[in-house]
Amino acid sequence: MRKSWNYEKKQKLVGFSFVVPWIIGFGVFTAFPLFYCLYMALNKVQFVTDHLEMSPLGFANFHKALYEDAEIPNKLMQTFQQSLLIVPLIVVFALIMALMLNSKFPGRAFYRAVFFLPVMLTSGNLIATLTSQGQGSISVLQSGTAAALVAGIGGSLGETLKVVLDNFLVILWYSGVQMLLLIAGMQSINPSTYEAARIDGAGQWEILWTITLPGLMPFLFICVIYTIVDQFTASFNPILEVISHHSVNISTGYGYASAIAWLYFLVILLILGIVILIFRKSLGLTVQRKEKKA
Amino acid sequence: MQTRKIPLGRKIHLGLKHFGYSLRHMRLSTAVILLILTAVALVSLLPIVYVICNAFKPLEELFLYPPRFFVRNPTTQNFTDFMYATDVSTVPFTRYLFNSVVVTLSATALIIVSSLCCAYAFSKLRFPGQKGLFRMITIALMFSPEAVVITRYLVVNRLGLIDTLWAHILPHLALPMGVFLIKQFMDQVPNSLSEAAKIDGAGEMRILWSIITPAVLPAVGAVLIIAFQNVWGDMSTSTLYTVSESMKTLPYFVSSLTSGLTASSVARKGATAAAGLLMLLPNFIIFAVLQKSMIETMVTSGIK
Numbered sequence: 001m002r003k004s005w006n007y008e009k010k011q012k013l014v015g016f017s018f019v020v021p022w023i024i025g026f027g028v029f030t031a032f033p034l035f036y037c038l039y040m041a042l043n044k045v046q047f048v049t050d051h052l053e054m055s056p057l058g059f060a061n062f063h064k065a066l067y068e069d070a071e072i073p074n075k076l077m078q079t080f081q082q083s084l085l086i087v088p089l090i091v092v093f094a095l096i097m098a099l100m101l102n103s104k105f106p107g108r109a110f111y112r113a114v115f116f117l118p119v120m121l122t123s124g125n126l127i128a129t130l131t132s133q134g135q136g137s138i139s140v141l142q143s144g145t146a147a148a149l150v151a152g153i154g155g156s157l158g159e160t161l162k163v164v165l166d167n168f169l170v171i172l173w174y175s176g177v178q179m180l181l182l183i184a185g186m187q188s189i190n191p192s193t194y195e196a197a198r199i200d201g202a203g204q205w206e207i208l209w210t211i212t213l214p215g216l217m218p219f220l221f222i223c224v225i226y227t228i229v230d231q232f233t234a235s236f237n238p239i240l241e242v243i244s245h246h247s248v249n250i251s252t253g254y255g256y257a258s259a260i261a262w263l264y265f266l267v268i269l270l271i272l273g274i275v276i277l278i279f280r281k282s283l284g285l286t287v288q289r290k291e292k293k294a
Numbered sequence: 295m296q297t298r299k300i301p302l303g304r305k306i307h308l309g310l311k312h313f314g315y316s317l318r319h320m321r322l323s324t325a326v327i328l329l330i331l332t333a334v335a336l337v338s339l340l341p342i343v344y345v346i347c348n349a350f351k352p353l354e355e356l357f358l359y360p361p362r363f364f365v366r367n368p369t370t371q372n373f374t375d376f377m378y379a380t381d382v383s384t385v386p387f388t389r390y391l392f393n394s395v396v397v398t399l400s401a402t403a404l405i406i407v408s409s410l411c412c413a414y415a416f417s418k419l420r421f422p423g424q425k426g427l428f429r430m431i432t433i434a435l436m437f438s439p440e441a442v443v444i445t446r447y448l449v450v451n452r453l454g455l456i457d458t459l460w461a462h463i464l465p466h467l468a469l470p471m472g473v474f475l476i477k478q479f480m481d482q483v484p485n486s487l488s489e490a491a492k493i494d495g496a497g498e499m500r501i502l503w504s505i506i507t508p509a510v511l512p513a514v515g516a517v518l519i520i521a522f523q524n525v526w527g528d529m530s531t532s533t534l535y536t537v538s539e540s541m542k543t544l545p546y547f548v549s550s551l552t553s554g555l556t557a558s559s560v561a562r563k564g565a566t567a568a569a570g571l572l573m574l575l576p577n578f579i580i581f582a583v584l585q586k587s588m589i590e591t592m593v594t595s596g597i598k
Contacts, residue, residue, distance in 0.1 A: 014498055015421030022412035023427065026468035028453075030434055033445035040445070100331055105324040114335045117342075117581055172338050177516050181475075184512030188482055222478045225435065229471065233438030243441055254444050261441035268436040 041258035054255075061259035072260055075239045076267055079232070083271065086171070087227045093171050094178035094223060099212070101179070102186045115179065174230060178223040185219030186212065217282040224275050232268050239264050342574075349373075349571035353564050372568035379551055379565045385539040387547070394544040397462040398526045398576075404463070405521040406514060409472035414502045416473070417480035418488055428477070434470045443534065450535050461535035462543060466525050472517045479513035480506060515584060526576060548573060 041061050043054040065072045101112055189212065197207050213220075233240075243264070246257035348356065350368040380387035415421065416428050439446070446465060455461040483506060491501045507514065532546035548569045551562045 011419065012421045015415045015419035015424070018411045018415035018419060018498070019421075019427070022408040022468065022473065025408065025464065026431070026434070026470070028449060028468075029446060029465045030437070030442070030468045030470070031430070033442040033449055034434070034437055036445040036448070037442050097331075097334065100327045103323075103327060105327055107328075111328075111331050111335065115331075115338070116584075117339070168337070172334065173341070177519065180512065180516050184479070185482075187512075218478060218482060222475065225432075225474070226471070229435050232436065240438060240441070244443070247444060258441075261437075264441070265437055269433065272432075272436060 037258045038262055040255050041262050043255050045253050045255040045258075057255065061256050062263065064256065065260050065263055071242065072239075072263070075242060076264065079239050079264075080267060080271070083228065083231050086231060087224065090171050090175045090227050090231075091178060091220065091223050094175040094182055095216075095220070097175070098179050098182035098186065099208075102183055112183075115176075174227070177230075178227060181223055181226070182216065182219055185216050188219075189215040214282065217279065221275075221279045224279070225272070228268070228271060228275065232264075345571055345574065348567040351564075351567065356563050356567060372564035375562060375565040376568040376572070379562055383547065385542075389540055390542060390544045390547040393459060393462070393541065394526065397459055397543060398522065401463045401466045401525045402518060402521045404467055405469050405472055406518060408467065409469065409476055409517060410502065410507060410514070412473045413476035413480055414498075414506060416477045417483075418485065418501075418506070419498070431470045431473055435474060439465075439530075443530075447534055456535055457537045457541050459541065461541075462525075462528075462531045465531065465535075466521070466528070469517075469521060469524070471520060475517055476510055476513045479510040483509045518584070519580075522576075522580060527573075544573065 040054070042057060042059070044057050044061075046053045097115070101108070101115060105111075193211055193215075194207060197211055202210070239260070243257050243261050246260065247254055347365040349372055350370070351365045352367055352369045352371060355366060416424060450456060450461055450465065455464065487505055487509075488501050491505050496505075527545055529543075529545040529549055532542040536542050548566065551566050551569065
């Protein structure tokens with residue numbers, strides 16, 4: 001591999017020029033506010049008519065959030081537990097639906113279209129519409145839907161079914177994009193691999209576990225990350241409500257809200273770290289396999 | 295070779311397109327799959343049905359407690375109310391609509407183009423600081439916009455963007471999820487593909503546009519959906535970064551219909567329900583446009 005120095009230099013410049021527009025936007029509207037926010041968390045922030053007044057506090061805001069405000073550790077823990085439960089459920093559900101939508105059956109194109117519509121409508125926008133209509137439309141819808149479905153059953157069985165359906169709706173609403181990603185991932189597995197496995201006499205179940213799932217690992221990883229982000233940054237998340245509340249609360253101030261935001265951020269990072277650790281092995285394996293092939 | 299036992303997994307054939315089945319198995323598994331898919335599809339369509347029903351409910355049904363799911367006496371009164379509300383607003387309704395359309399279209403287009411370029415550089419090009427930057431983006435995924443509301447406002451203010459349409463567009467542009475999603479998909483595209491094109495003399499832009507992008511269309515589609523929904527439904531940029539009515543967007547107008555507890559805002563409950571349905575129209579349009587191409591791509595030209 002003999003490349004002139006000039007060529008290398010040019011390549012680097014090309015690489016830079018591709019990321020620069022995005023990075024500038026990112027730096028200005030996300031990274032800078034983020035660190036400014038951390039700076040504010042270390043200060044007492046007060047709004048004076050036309051500017052902000054800050055007085056350094058050290059870690060007092062963090063200390064207050066963790067030890068004095070009983071609400072914060074509680075809510076952090078609560079969000080952590082909830083996500084521990086809901087994220088795997090959403091991903092597994094999306095995986096099952098994607099596997100089904102990807103298998104061969106009559107009218108597959110029609111069903112894919114039918115599933116694509118809720119993806120378009122229910123991930124976010126519709127929920128926002130419902131929230132803006134007020135008076136807890138979402139809960140009405142949840143119980144309304146469940147009630148309409150179990151109306152004919154009645155009794156305690158009906159009640160149980162209603163609870164299951166209530167939660168099922170949430171899972172369903174938040175798994176649309178994941179389904180899309182996983183179906184795309186399944187297309188990336190070479191059909192000849194399946195053929196070879198079939199010729200070698202592998203059963204469906206074995207093929208699922210030894211070919212489909214390992215091949216899907218990178219995409220499952222994407223899905224898990226997406227789900228975590230989606231769940232943790234949804235604006236009706238309890239902890240974000242606390243943050244929004246403190247942002248405009250004069251007595252506690254924006255510095256305190258920033259401290260909570262950063263604590264929350266650290267909790268999510270912890271979860272992200274765990275996910276990356278879990279997937280590291282399987283992701284590493286796929287990369288190795290690809291390199292061997294190439 | 296007499297009676298061969300059929301493994302359990304055979305009945306539900308999972309994720310296998312190129313598999314020869316005996317007709318009997320296929321029928322059973324197909325029936326099971328169709329049954330489950332139909333049930334799930336019906337349930338997932340219910341929220342849409344609910345919004346449609348709401349839009350046609352007369353006022354007394356909207357205020358009914360406990361609320362009813364389906365509409366009993368459908369009426370178009372809500373749409374008339376909505377038209378009336380748009381007539382009396384200080385700024386013509388079309389102005390909000392125009393703002394929303396311009397903002398959504400340009401922001402979505404810019405998000406997709408910049409994310410594609412950025413993801414391409416991270417996935418296929420080499421430059422110093424690459425790893426560190428990408429790690430930063432992955433971490434930034436986790437930070438929600440609600441938490442940086444005030445610092446972001448300060449930035450927008452400092453840049454002199456307050457009360458311009460740019461204030462609606464620019465803060466949305468750096469969507470870490472966009473870069474992350476597309477980059478992960480690009481990683482699955484073999485390098486040999488782009489290298490071959492490079493040997494044939496194609497420039498980076500050309501490779502990105504005609505070789506890599508078609509291969510990651512599903513990810514682009516997903517980013518398009520996420521970006522569109524982020525921008526179209528976002529009211530916060532209107533309330534935070536704009537002052538004059540003529541710079542605000544549709545979601546703000548819709549929510550202002552029912553703000554305050556005056557008699558007229560109660561009467562406008564119906565108008566809001568109608569507006570809720572109308573706000574979903576662009577989603578239906580995107581669905582109609584993307585449906586065919588997205589699903590076809592998903593079937594035929596996966597990343598191979």
